[in-house]
Amino acid sequence: MKNKRVGFTTSFPVEVLFAAGHTPIDLNNLFVGGNSAAHARNAELKGFPRTVCAWIKGNFDTALHANLDEVVAIVVGDCANSASLSSMLTLEGLPTLPFAYPPQRSRDALDASIRQLEERYEVTRHQTQKTKERLDEIRRKLITLDEWTWKERLVTGAENHLWLVSSSDFNGDPDRFEEELDRFMESAAQRDPLPSGLRCAYLGVPPIHRDLYPRIADLGADVVFNEVQRQFSMPDLLPDIVDQYLAFTYPYSVFERLEDILPQLEKRAVDLVISYTQSFCHLQIDNIILKKKIALPFLTLEGDWPEPLDNRTLLRLESFFEVHG
Numbered sequence: 001m002k003n004k005r006v007g008f009t010t011s012f013p014v015e016v017l018f019a020a021g022h023t024p025i026d027l028n029n030l031f032v033g034g035n036s037a038a039h040a041r042n043a044e045l046k047g048f049p050r051t052v053c054a055w056i057k058g059n060f061d062t063a064l065h066a067n068l069d070e071v072v073a074i075v076v077g078d079c080a081n082s083a084s085l086s087s088m089l090t091l092e093g094l095p096t097l098p099f100a101y102p103p104q105r106s107r108d109a110l111d112a113s114i115r116q117l118e119e120r121y122e123v124t125r126h127q128t129q130k131t132k133e134r135l136d137e138i139r140r141k142l143i144t145l146d147e148w149t150w151k152e153r154l155v156t157g158a159e160n161h162l163w164l165v166s167s168s169d170f171n172g173d174p175d176r177f178e179e180e181l182d183r184f185m186e187s188a189a190q191r192d193p194l195p196s197g198l199r200c201a202y203l204g205v206p207p208i209h210r211d212l213y214p215r216i217a218d219l220g221a222d223v224v225f226n227e228v229q230r231q232f233s234m235p236d237l238l239p240d241i242v243d244q245y246l247a248f249t250y251p252y253s254v255f256e257r258l259e260d261i262l263p264q265l266e267k268r269a270v271d272l273v274i275s276y277t278q279s280f281c282h283l284q285i286d287n288i289i290l291k292k293k294i295a296l297p298f299l300t301l302e303g304d305w306p307e308p309l310d311n312r313t314l315l316r317l318e319s320f321f322e323v324h325g
């Protein structure tokens, strides 16, 4: 069956799905872009505990309402809760397929994981590679967009976040994505550079609060480095599919993330670091290490429910910028 709608729980080799003629759909983007609080609440009504991350709850209920044929659950290299999320989806009658990033970052093991995916979707490595070449044309444009954020300052941190985070699935339609990107970049090229202000890095999973970037801008700062969103855009452009997903730092340890983060902070002349963590997430432990290893003013923001930022968090942001401005 061609053109299945296939949900997934974090970035993985979508090249295989596009090559097979299917539509991959990043559940996170669908969740946070929709009626996110209702989705998370619905999951709690089905028994998900309060003490489970809202992304997991939201992705669960979003998957059930997205008219999907199946879900690829990234059970190793993403979230400690993904395997249980996958079991809950199976219980609800939605077929799920596991994908694992090998914990040792072994090339052979990752190659085997991608081959299993190719066998499942009946595509050859040659087809996967051809599709990768096509997607890399778009990724090349995203690299320019990213440079326009930190170097030319024609693109805001919020815009950078949205474009890069959406490249996990190219909104399900790479051709349309590219047309919209071209239009955006044509108009951004006509802009005057943004006023210079505090240059922030945003580290960690994308925020559950849709208003975080506008609030940062209201306070006279902007984000010039979106760590994980940039990783989703596969910025290394390595020619081989296995090498590309081996270079993707998010599935591996915090030390691999730091190998990407530290040079980028320097290259982009970042003044301040905002490290986002999600309540009840294991990555909160990695955040302890990030804070120890990064020698810049560092603010940890913890998000929980999909709602606008609360006054306490706004006040913390404001004081952070005041003290370090």
Ligand code: SF4
Residues within 6 Å of the ligand: 053, 054, 055, 056, 078, 079, 080, 081, 205, 278, 280, 281, 282, 283
């Ligand atoms: S924020 Fe953390 S706990 Fe929540 S889905 Fe992502 S990795 Fe899992």
